[in-house]
Amino acid sequence: MTDVVVEARGVIKNFGTLHVLKGIDLTIRRGEVTCIIGPSGSGKSTFLRCINQLESLDGGYIIVAGEPVGVKLKNGRVEAQSNVESARSRENIGMVFQSFNLFPHMTVLENICEAPIRVKKENRAIVRKRALTLLDRVGLVSKAQTYPAALSGGQQQRVAIARALAMEPRLMLFDEPTSALDPELVGEVLDVMRGLADAGMTMVVVTHEMGFAREVGDHLIFMDEGLVIEHGNPRTVLNSPAHDRTKQFLAKVL
Amino acid sequence: MSATTNESSSDVASGDGIDRTLLLGRPHRRHGLQWLTAGIVLFVIFMVAYSLVTNPRFEWDVVFGWFASERLFSGLIRTLELTAISMVVGILVGIILALARLAPNFVIAGVASFFVWFFRGVPVFVQLLFWGFIAAIYPRISLGIPFGPEFFSVDANVLITPFLAAILGLGLNEGAYMSEIVRAGLLSVNRGQTEAAKALGMRRLTILWRIVLPQAMKVIIPPTGNQTISMLKTTSLVSVLAFPELLYSAQLVYSANFKTIPLLIAASLWYLLVTSVLSLGQYYIERHYNRGSGKQQKKSILTRFMTKARSQTLTPGEQP
Ligand SMILES: Nc1ncnc2c1ncn2[C@@H]1O[C@H](COP(=O)(O)OP(=O)(O)OP(=O)(O)O)[C@@H](O)[C@H]1O
Numbered sequence A: 001m002t003d004v005v006v007e008a009r010g011v012i013k014n015f016g017t018l019h020v021l022k023g024i025d026l027t028i029r030r031g032e033v034t035c036i037i038g039p040s041g042s043g044k045s046t047f048l049r050c051i052n053q054l055e056s057l058d059g060g061y062i063i064v065a066g067e068p069v070g071v072k073l074k075n076g077r078v079e080a081q082s083n084v085e086s087a088r089s090r091e092n093i094g095m096v097f098q099s100f101n102l103f104p105h106m107t108v109l110e111n112i113c114e115a116p117i118r119v120k121k122e123n124r125a126i127v128r129k130r131a132l133t134l135l136d137r138v139g140l141v142s143k144a145q146t147y148p149a150a151l152s153g154g155q156q157q158r159v160a161i162a163r164a165l166a167m168e169p170r171l172m173l174f175d176e177p178t179s180a181l182d183p184e185l186v187g188e189v190l191d192v193m194r195g196l197a198d199a200g201m202t203m204v205v206v207t208h209e210m211g212f213a214r215e216v217g218d219h220l221i222f223m224d225e226g227l228v229i230e231h232g233n234p235r236t237v238l239n240s241p242a243h244d245r246t247k248q249f250l251a252k253v254l
Numbered sequence B: 001m002s003a004t005t006n007e008s009s010s011d012v013a014s015g016d017g018i019d020r021t022l023l024l025g026r027p028h029r030r031h032g033l034q035w036l037t038a039g040i041v042l043f044v045i046f047m048v049a050y051s052l053v054t055n056p057r058f059e060w061d062v063v064f065g066w067f068a069s070e071r072l073f074s075g076l077i078r079t080l081e082l083t084a085i086s087m088v089v090g091i092l093v094g095i096i097l098a099l100a101r102l103a104p105n106f107v108i109a110g111v112a113s114f115f116v117w118f119f120r121g122v123p124v125f126v127q128l129l130f131w132g133f134i135a136a137i138y139p140r141i142s143l144g145i146p147f148g149p150e151f152f153s154v155d156a157n158v159l160i161t162p163f164l165a166a167i168l169g170l171g172l173n174e175g176a177y178m179s180e181i182v183r184a185g186l187l188s189v190n191r192g193q194t195e196a197a198k199a200l201g202m203r204r205l206t207i208l209w210r211i212v213l214p215q216a217m218k219v220i221i222p223p224t225g226n227q228t229i230s231m232l233k234t235t236s237l238v239s240v241l242a243f244p245e246l247l248y249s250a251q252l253v254y255s256a257n258f259k260t261i262p263l264l265i266a267a268s269l270w271y272l273l274v275t276s277v278l279s280l281g282q283y284y285i286e287r288h289y290n291r292g293s294g295k296q297q298k299k300s301i302l303t304r305f306m307t308k309a310r311s312q313t314l315t316p317g318e319q320p
């Protein structure tokens, strides 16, 4: 079964006169891990943010799990989604940020339970149990009552992953989840992500960790100046890139 | 180089004349200036206290007689009521105005800015007079369809009592100031917080109420404490509306017995007492909203004093 989770066609995004995405096409199937690499400013974050509507599109479309992103079809016309509709479609998409963005005024457990309780109106006790299971999965049960400020970067990022998973998303987006971490903390976060991939989660990962992309990724995408330059099997792309720009980029980072 | 290779730190053999043994000790603090200032301050305190006790015109027996009197006390209660209600109105109006000013709809933002411009620009004393004399502008206040039928109509003097005039004047003026404070608080919260909440599917009101406002509180609370203390004193302006709050109660007494100075002192003592209590309350509220920040708050003298007092109740071994 190869049902499509993300279908992006001709995605365009401008910030004023700056053309950041110039027509991105991408298809992601269930259970696949897609890694995106590319130079700074190439539009990787912007594309990821378009998928869950943190940015609006200026052209093209994205369909996530059978639902158009940001718009709805009504009486043969496209209409913008309301704020509530946008929020509802984000429930199915988890996102992990480079800067963690944990809620500092809540404990680790409260961070994880907040959205399922407030958004999905789930039973507190059930959510709490699930949160503890997730914390166990990321190896942080002992930190349940701790505030984020008292955690290391790697621990914070693992909590952020658990927080996103608590909404039981169908798709997880990672925007350079290890870039803000000290080198010795990168491994613990990548291990959690590897476990998630093994469990069959559909993931899009913007990363500079070529080792992770090679071992865990099903697809590797190289973006430059708002376009997908190269798309293929990670080993193939990393070992024998077809395009000059990919070669130049890899020569710099490898 | 010999000093770094040699194990003994007391070695002075490097020949640079620096005594390593002394360097290992902590630097000696000099307290001379502190003693001098303490001396000057003590002297001034003594002089003031001496004059307070010996000058018969303070009439301390009269002061304390009226301080604990029924009339001043009921005035104090009204002052506290006015302060509390005006602050609640001010904070609610302030939150609404702040959100309106940050709204993407520029008509709403414009209206809110106009409101703030007006209520900050006219002295609160003048605003109170306007509300007090509202009946001279609109003798009747009615509810109905414009240029159509009226459902309800009432004499402005009956509807806008001095108390309501005071609340409107103080509350709306406060709202204008609070909107600036709330706005600064909302803007102080990192954009990533809103984005993370959005990404979790939270609705806009939930994000505001559960994520942004609690974090903005750290920025909002300290100036709001100041505003409350300031409001407590500003309520004394309401005496022009002949509303018997603390100051007007004192004025009523001294207009009859001519003990002007003692009664003003008695009222001042109440104001001082309440502002002190409010400052203490502010300390605890600030501490509550600082949770999770992992930092010791380091601010006012009071905060430093309270922290010290708390740590001294613990024995040296057990750290909090
Ligand atoms: N909100 C914004 N307003 C204006 N310009 C923006 C905004 N967000 C991003 N940009 C610009 O869009 C371009 C692409 O940014 P983006 O963050 O997507 O790059 P990236 O590939 O993620 O880079 P990096 O590897 O540095 O994270 C950059 O030139 C950036 O300055």
Ligand SMILES: [Mg+2]
Binding pocket: A044, A045, A046, A175, A176
């Ligand atoms: Mg980026």
